[in-house]
Amino acid sequence: MGTAPAQLFPEFIVDTLGLDSVIGEVAASLVAAFVVGNIILAFTGVAGPWAKRKITAAFTDRIAVDRIGPYGLLIIPAAAVQLLAKELIIPEGVDRPSWDIAPILLPASALLGFSVIPMGQLGPINLHLADPEVGFALVFAFASIASVSLVMAGYASNNKYSLLGGLRAVAQNLAYEIPLIVTAMSVVIFAGTLQMSGIVGAQTETLVTIAGVSIPSWYALVNPFAFVLFLTANMAEIGRNPFDIPEAPTEIVGGYQTEYSSAYFVLFYLGEFVHIFLGGAILAVTFLGGASGPGPESIGFVWFVVKIWGFFLFTQWARAALPRVRIDQLIEIGWKGMLVLSFANLVLTAVIVGVIA
Amino acid sequence: MSLERPDSVDDAAIERTPDELEALLGDLVVDRDDHLNAPGFVIRPDTVQETLRTLKEQAGYDHLSVVSAQEYENRYESIYHLKKYDDPTQEVSIVVPADKDDPVSESAEPVFRTADWHEREAYDLIGIEYDGHPDLRRILLPETWQGHPLSMDYDKDRPQIATLPEHANPLEDHHKDAESDTMFLNIGPHHPATHGVLHLKTVLDGEQVADVEPDIGYLHRSEEQMAQSGTYRHQIMPYPDRWDYISAGLLNEWAYARAAEDLADIEVPEYAQVIRTMGAEMCRIAAHMLALATFALDINGDFTATFMYAINDRERVQNLLEDLTGQRLMFNYFRLGGVVWDLPEPREEFFSNTRDFLDQLPGSIEEYHNLITSNEVFQMRTIDTGVLPPEVAKNYGATGPVARASGVDYDLRRDDPYGYYDELDWDVVTEEGCDNFSRLLVRMREVEESAKIIEQCVDLLEDWPEDERTIQANVPRTLRPDDDTEIYRAVEGAKGELGIYIRADGTDKPARFKIRSPCFSNLQTLPEMANGEYIPDVIAALGSLDIVLGEVDR
Numbered sequence: 001m002g003t004a005p006a007q008l009f010p011e012f013i014v015d016t017l018g019l020d021s022v023i024g025e026v027a028a029s030l031v032a033a034f035v036v037g038n039i040i041l042a043f044t045g046v047a048g049p050w051a052k053r054k055i056t057a058a059f060t061d062r063i064a065v066d067r068i069g070p071y072g073l074l075i076i077p078a079a080a081v082q083l084l085a086k087e088l089i090i091p092e093g094v095d096r097p098s099w100d101i102a103p104i105l106l107p108a109s110a111l112l113g114f115s116v117i118p119m120g121q122l123g124p125i126n127l128h129l130a131d132p133e134v135g136f137a138l139v140f141a142f143a144s145i146a147s148v149s150l151v152m153a154g155y156a157s158n159n160k161y162s163l164l165g166g167l168r169a170v171a172q173n174l175a176y177e178i179p180l181i182v183t184a185m186s187v188v189i190f191a192g193t194l195q196m197s198g199i200v201g202a203q204t205e206t207l208v209t210i211a212g213v214s215i216p217s218w219y220a221l222v223n224p225f226a227f228v229l230f231l232t233a234n235m236a237e238i239g240r241n242p243f244d245i246p247e248a249p250t251e252i253v254g255g256y257q258t259e260y261s262s263a264y265f266v267l268f269y270l271g272e273f274v275h276i277f278l279g280g281a282i283l284a285v286t287f288l289g290g291a292s293g294p295g296p297e298s299i300g301f302v303w304f305v306v307k308i309w310g311f312f313l314f315t316q317w318a319r320a321a322l323p324r325v326r327i328d329q330l331i332e333i334g335w336k337g338m339l340v341l342s343f344a345n346l347v348l349t350a351v352i353v354g355v356i357a
Numbered sequence: 358m359s360l361e362r363p364d365s366v367d368d369a370a371i372e373r374t375p376d377e378l379e380a381l382l383g384d385l386v387v388d389r390d391d392h393l394n395a396p397g398f399v400i401r402p403d404t405v406q407e408t409l410r411t412l413k414e415q416a417g418y419d420h421l422s423v424v425s426a427q428e429y430e431n432r433y434e435s436i437y438h439l440k441k442y443d444d445p446t447q448e449v450s451i452v453v454p455a456d457k458d459d460p461v462s463e464s465a466e467p468v469f470r471t472a473d474w475h476e477r478e479a480y481d482l483i484g485i486e487y488d489g490h491p492d493l494r495r496i497l498l499p500e501t502w503q504g505h506p507l508s509m510d511y512d513k514d515r516p517q518i519a520t521l522p523e524h525a526n527p528l529e530d531h532h533k534d535a536e537s538d539t540m541f542l543n544i545g546p547h548h549p550a551t552h553g554v555l556h557l558k559t560v561l562d563g564e565q566v567a568d569v570e571p572d573i574g575y576l577h578r579s580e581e582q583m584a585q586s587g588t589y590r591h592q593i594m595p596y597p598d599r600w601d602y603i604s605a606g607l608l609n610e611w612a613y614a615r616a617a618e619d620l621a622d623i624e625v626p627e628y629a630q631v632i633r634t635m636g637a638e639m640c641r642i643a644a645h646m647l648a649l650a651t652f653a654l655d656i657n658g659d660f661t662a663t664f665m666y667a668i669n670d671r672e673r674v675q676n677l678l679e680d681l682t683g684q685r686l687m688f689n690y691f692r693l694g695g696v697v698w699d700l701p702e703p704r705e706e707f708f709s710n711t712r713d714f715l716d717q718l719p720g721s722i723e724e725y726h727n728l729i730t731s732n733e734v735f736q737m738r739t740i741d742t743g744v745l746p747p748e749v750a751k752n753y754g755a756t757g758p759v760a761r762a763s764g765v766d767y768d769l770r771r772d773d774p775y776g777y778y779d780e781l782d783w784d785v786v787t788e789e790g791c792d793n794f795s796r797l798l799v800r801m802r803e804v805e806e807s808a809k810i811i812e813q814c815v816d817l818l819e820d821w822p823e824d825e826r827t828i829q830a831n832v833p834r835t836l837r838p839d840d841d842t843e844i845y846r847a848v849e850g851a852k853g854e855l856g857i858y859i860r861a862d863g864t865d866k867p868a869r870f871k872i873r874s875p876c877f878s879n880l881q882t883l884p885e886m887a888n889g890e891y892i893p894d895v896i897a898a899l900g901s902l903d904i905v906l907g908e909v910d911r
Contacts, residue, residue, distance in 0.1 A: 060664070160540060168564075244658055249549050249658065250659060250896060253549060320662040323657045323734045324658050324893070325734055325738065326891055326893045328564070329738075
């Protein structure tokens with residue numbers, strides 16, 4: 001890269017406002033985190049009550065929300081009021097406080113993941129909260145907290161369907177997190193760093209130039225095989241078709257979320273959507289060049305948004321089109337197929353990188 | 358070629374005269390009580406198994422269609438209506454009277470598994486006890502119900518109040534066995550995939566099913582009794598629409614029409630038969646489309662596009678049915694001796710709409726094959742799951758697509774022709790897979806066959822001379838079939854053999870009206886398919902059975 005990496009968002013606030021003290025830095029960090037968090041929550045707000053319905057309707061030849069506001073957009077506040085105004089039913093015999101913590105933990109874990117995601121520049125602001133040297137490992141660590149919350153919810157609900165859902169969630173996450181991370185490691189071998197900015201930076205180099213158009217070396221283009229593996233494991237990680245078996249409404253009635261209503265239900269849904277966006281963000285950073293795209297660097301955030309919404313669209317597409325695999329088949333694919341393939345990919349990548357470099 | 362016929366398989370296929378059958382049964386027969394559809398043999402209540410086994414093994418009567426029971430002034434009576442899967446026109450009725458004061462009769466369950474539920478129903482509604490039955494409990498009514506509603510001394514004004522503790526509580530402690538590794542799980546009565554109000558008492562070993570027992574009766578609406586209090590001519594016909602209410606209405610109406618017309622000896626004009634055939638096949642398409650849609654819902658999850666596509670196609674055929682009958686679900690279109698009115702005017706518009714529908718149908722079917730049946734994940738989920746071997750299917754009296762997907766070549770439209778079917782060119786669809794996938798495939802292929810039938814009917818109707826369009830035979834305003842005539846007649850409904858048993862007592866209302874519901878018998882096979890499978894496969898098997906609880910519970 002010719003230019004120096006842009007300042008992180010909290011540092012930018014500190015510099016711009018001249019807050020040159022520890023308290024100032026803490027305040028700036030909180031403000032930055034607040035802004036980033038709200039951007040993501042705004043995405044889920046649009047995605048949950050509106051975009052998801054519109055997309056599903058388009059796939060199934062229907063008309064969706066179009067009564068309230070332009071393009072039905074006012075369904076978003078309407079749905080928010082409706083959901084939050086519902087009675088919070090607390091079933092008998094639930095194991096509190098874990099029953100209450102689970103719905104908070106799920107969105108929290110996914111939001112935490114965004115702290116290290118470089119979301120690109122919007123004008124002078126670089127929407128990137130922190131860039132630790134092990135950022136890449138951190139984001140997976142944050143994301144996997146989600147399974148703890150699902151088990152908690154499943155176990156604490158005092159409902160057999162919830163328990164089955166919770167158990168399915170653990171089995172599924174165990175089986176797919178390992179291939180996911182092993183595949184991600186092959187990218188680390190390419191980039192030679194665990195730092196998020198480093199991984200993104202390594203993908204801006206030109207791979208080939210065709211007719212004057214230079215194609216960047218996004219890892220999805222460098223190693224499409226790893227990309228497909230990662231995409232598949234990611235679908236299992238976020239629990240969408242064909243791997244939506246922890247919820248499987250037609251089998252186990254929504255699994256771990258069966259007993260949740262009102263605000264807790266909203267939190268679960270919110271958590272799931274944030275999780276999808278985090279999955280998309282990880283995918284974008286790891287394989288799709290992060291926030292890079294045509295045009296000046298200062299609109300990088302726009303490209304980033306396009307990429308994560310593209311991933312969201314993909315999950316909804318899969319939902320409309322693909323059948324759900326059975327739990328034993330899922331485990332089999334995970335342990336016998338994906339794990340082997342991801343290790344093969346890792347070894348192959350290591351050999352190739354070792355020989356060439 | 359040998360001229361002899363040594364093996365018993367051939368022996369079973371030959372048709373015997375009633376007298377030959379009587380000779381075969383020998384001393385078992387105490388009297389003759391012939392029905393309009395079949396010879397009837399009266400036997401002693403303690404020789405049921407012996408009689409049925411003789412008929413099954415030596416004469417090839419391998420299909421126990423239904424057990425109908427009733428109470429007379431001086432006795433109780435169970436009738437076992439037997440048929441052959443190879444030729445359902447060969448029928449025989451075994452009449453088993455039981456003592457008025459102590460109605461006990463031997464159970465047929467060891468010979469025909471299907472008798473299990475049928476006898477439980479007879480016990481529940483009539484009050485006959487079946488000796489040797491493995492599990493003689495109430496089936497439709499709650500366990501705490503007092504009295505048997507179709508028996509003569511039943512006091513319907515007596516309130517039925519059972520306190521909650523008296524009911525069997527499915528959450529009771531005895532389901533929590535500390536020693537065993539299994540878990541008891543109630544699937545339903547409210548569950549997204551039970552296709553109505555069905556309750557499956559499931560015992561799970563991990564995610565695998567150790568035992569499943571369907572608990573039915575949540576949608577019991579006394580349909581038989583309602584029919585018994587209506588007059589033949591007009592008051593019964595609206596009810597059949599409500600049995601299998603998944604737009605299979607005309608098929609159900611035909612079941613009643615066929616039984617009552619044969620009972621009262623009514624000849625239906627040919628033109629009306631063609632209209633009936635066309636309408637019935639439209640209903641079959643609508644019903645199968647819904648089966649496909651909900652099956653996709655069970656396998657793919659609740660956001661699947663296939664569901665809406667199939668509902669869309671069902672909507673098109675529903676529009677045609679609306680044009681034809683004026684109704685979208687509760688058609689009430691058939692009348693004894695014909696149909697209520699002719700095709701809608703302008704006829705050309707109706708024909709062209711129908712042809713438009715038939716033209717786009719192959720494209721839709723192609724799309725379903727692309728979306729689901731050719732999808733590897735879908736195949737992985739459905740092939741070799743929920744297996745129902747043909748012999749088991751026959752033993753349980755399974756019929757319709759469920760039986761045909763197990764390779765049992767049994768379709769009443771061809772084997773026991775009625776309407777205009779035997780004049781038309783179409784095929785009976787069978788598959789050999791015996792699994793969830795085959796059952797779906799049979800339905801999808803049957804839709805194509807139905808389309809062929811409709812097309813031929815449209816061709817016929819278009820060219821029908823205007824002065825020969827008789828839609829209704831001359832039927833007396835009040836029908837009073839002769840006293841003590843009995844008939845069992847069945848048609849091929851969307852789910853299988855839908856039969857009606859009627860006993861006339863000389864009045865204008867049936868003395869006994871018994872519905873043989875295909876879903877009732879088909880649902881009985883669920884434990885056979887589900888045991889040892891995973892929960893998702895139980896859901897898939899249930900979906901592939903395509904039951905409608907309105908018809909199971911009646």
